[in-house]
Amino acid sequence: MSRSRRVAEVASGVVRQPDRRCCAPKRLAFRPRMLIAAVLIALGLSGCGKPSAADRYVRPETVLDFATLFGQHCSACHGMDGQFGPAPPLNDPMFLDLIPKQQLVAVIAQGAERTPMPAFAISHGGKLTDEQINSLADGIRGQWRKSRGKTQTAMPVETWPDYTVTEADPAGIADGNLTNGRVVFEAACQRCHGANGREADGQSSADGGILGHAFGELVSDQFLRRIVITGRPDLDMPSYIDSGTQSLLDRPLTNTEIVDVVAYMRDEQRHKD
Ligand code: HEC
Ligand code: HEC
Incomplete structure (x- = not known):
């Protein structure tokens, strides 16, 4: 038989390749084991097979x-x-x-x-x-x-104000001077937030904005202190360094000014709608 004829016969299925034929019984021999494997997998999926179920579940x-x-x-x-x-x-x-x-x-x-x-x-x-x-x-x-x-x-990190003033009074508002706080607000914050705290970047809000009762109810003293120090870089609110240097003060806010402006905001929030 020519080689090309044999290839054609094999391809058309007239003659099966010897090695394939010899594999057939072998394949049959594997089947029971495959059946067992399939049953095990099915048990695992249905949650009956403890080990595989436990392996799949990640405890939070x-x-x-x-x-x-x-x-x-x-x-x-x-x-x-x-x-x-x-x-x-x-x-x-x-x-x-x-x-x-x-x-x-x-x-x-x-x-x-x-x-x-x-x-x-x-x-x-x-x-x-x-x-x-x-x-x-x-x-x-x-x-x-x-x-x-x-x-x-x-400014070197060592010169920054602390995150917390004291544990009992994190923003130090007990020591805050409201009159000075208002002066700081007018000098360093008002150009963006408006005299009544209602505007930021020219947008006015219907409620009292950052000086309003609604806002004050949602935030802690610590939060206010932190925002004055770090600003909100993601929303273009400057840090205490830039809000000071970019104001008429022409220098970063001092520790006392930070305490005073937070005390002033808190007082306004308590009294405003
Ligand atoms: C250059 C403009 C600008 C200056 C100056 C500025 N802010 Fe802001 N501030 C913003 C913007 C913008 C936001 C984000 C929008 C918003 O919440 O109104 C913001 C947000 C805030 C918030 C709310 C933060 C939050 O997560 O909800 C507080 C509180 C605040 N500013 C306080 C101050 C104080 C106090 C000063 C002055 C020491 C000041 N800001 C100076 C622009 C400014
Ligand atoms: C339901 C909303 C919410 C979820 C969820 C939440 N937070 Fe907060 N988180 C806040 C608010 C609001 C504040 C400001 C609180 C304040 O006024 O002091 C805050 C404050 C913080 C602060 C302090 C920030 C500062 O300025 O001092 C940290 C740190 C913090 N969250 C981490 C986390 C982490 C980590 C997670 C997830 C495990 C988380 N938060 C989930 C709302 C949330």
């Missing part, structure tokens, strides 16, 4: 990946990449240089009282383990504190 408390944890628990309020959310930006190198790590951990664990920031630690009624909270704090600092050098050039 074992998730330690920063991106996953942040996406599941934080991004709805703080923004997809830690910016542009309704809650303060966490992707802000100046903020991350300002807040000590243990305080970052404490806020995540305990939340911020009387604000929408929930407590996440299991010990505080939340769902996250201490290890997960630590992973979040490390991830936030590791990923978003990068441009550290850049924030330090305007």
Whole structure:
């Protein structure tokens, strides 16, 4: 038989290749085992086979990946990449240089009282383990504190005001001078926020804006202090350095001015609609 004829016969199925034929019984021999495998897989899928079901299910408390944890628990309020959310930006190198790590951990664990920031630690009624909270704090600092050098050039980090004044009075408003606070507001804030706190970048809001009762009810003293210090770089609100130097003061706000302006805002929020 010529080679080409044999190829044609094989192709048309007239003659089966010898090696194929010899495989047929072998394949049959495998079938029972495949059946067993199929039954095992089916049992696994139906949840009866304990080992494979357990392997597939990832227990929520074992998730330690920063991106996953942040996406599941934080991004709805703080923004997809830690910016542009309704809650303060966490992707802000100046903020991350300002807040000590243990305080970052404490806020995540305990939340911020009387604000929408929930407590996440299991010990505080939340769902996250201490290890997960630590992973979040490390991830936030590791990923978003990068441009550290850049924030330090305007003024060395050692000269910055502290994140917290005292634990009992985080923004130091008990020491605040309301009259001076108003002077600071007029000098450094009014050009963007308007005399009554209702305007930012020329946009007026129907309620009292940042000096109004509605806004004040949602935020802590600590938040106000932090925003005056860091600004909101994601929304073009300047830091205490730029809001001061770009005003008639022509220099960064001092520690006392920061305390005074926060005290003034709080007082206005208490009295305004
Ligand atoms: C329901 C909305 C919401 C969720 C969800 C949320 N936060 Fe917050 N978070 C806020 C608000 C609002 C504030 C400001 C609170 C205040 O006024 O002090 C805040 C404040 C913070 C602060 C302090 C910021 C500062 O300026 O001092 C940190 C840190 C923080 N959140 C981290 C997280 C992390 C991490 C998660 C996820 C595990 C998370 N948050 C989930 C709303 C939320
Ligand atoms: C160059 C313009 C500009 C200056 C100056 C400025 N801000 Fe703002 N500020 C903004 C913008 C823009 C926003 C974001 C929009 C908003 O919330 O109104 C903002 C937001 C805020 C918020 C709300 C932050 C939030 O997360 O909701 C507070 C509080 C605030 N500013 C306080 C101040 C104080 C106090 C000063 C003066 C020390 C000041 N700002 C100076 C532009 C400015």
